[in-house]
Amino acid sequence: MTAHLQTQLTLLNAMGLHARAAAAFVTALKDLAVEVTVSWKGQTANGRSVLDLLTLGAPQGSVLELRIRGDDAEEALATLTRLVTNRFDEE
């Protein structure tokens, strides 16, 4: 069943959504059947593209708005929430 989920996640790691964090975000979605968009400050990026996520330039403290759609939406939501709240396993 295709689910449609939405959540807000705050970037806690000092570096914000830098290259390594964006790569971890995309990699976490690798085997999941979902479309993810990440919006911040009026810009929206494809959550499956590192290039796109980096265009946001979102620093520590940013509140990201995620929209997740697809068969694996619930798993994607749980995985991404864990990743971001665990500071991408940084510092």
Next chain:
Amino acid sequence: MRVVDILSQESILPQIQGRTKTDVLRELAQHLAQHTQGVDAEHLVAVLLDRERLGTTAIGEGIAIPHGKLSGLKDVVAVFGLSPHGVDCSSLDGGLTRLFFLLVVPEDSAGVHLKALARVSRLLKDKAFRERLLQGGSQADLHRLICEEDNNL
């Protein structure tokens, strides 16, 4: 921050010779060191390789943004290089990498680092623009293309 503020015409390498990631990083670092006072190429290569060990900076879509921090640097500096053949950099999408954008930032500059990454990513986001870059040209040709796109961002 605009791309042209951190990338001069002389900082462009229209034809990267290296066929491995390490060789390309060395080439980019040597080029940057030639054009930036106080940067030691070998030290920069070591910094870049350390960063690559944490995960590849080849982010897919034929693009790599190798980067590192150097103490003593005043401003962000960049080198842009084109690889005519493409290099296996263990990219996230499994493809070869042809567009290399080296970013070197001062230490303790998380904000500037993110802004530079964001601007370079915006520059390279458009596929048609990437294809124009890949057609190649002289330093002046490529710099002109980048300036035009940068102005439209």
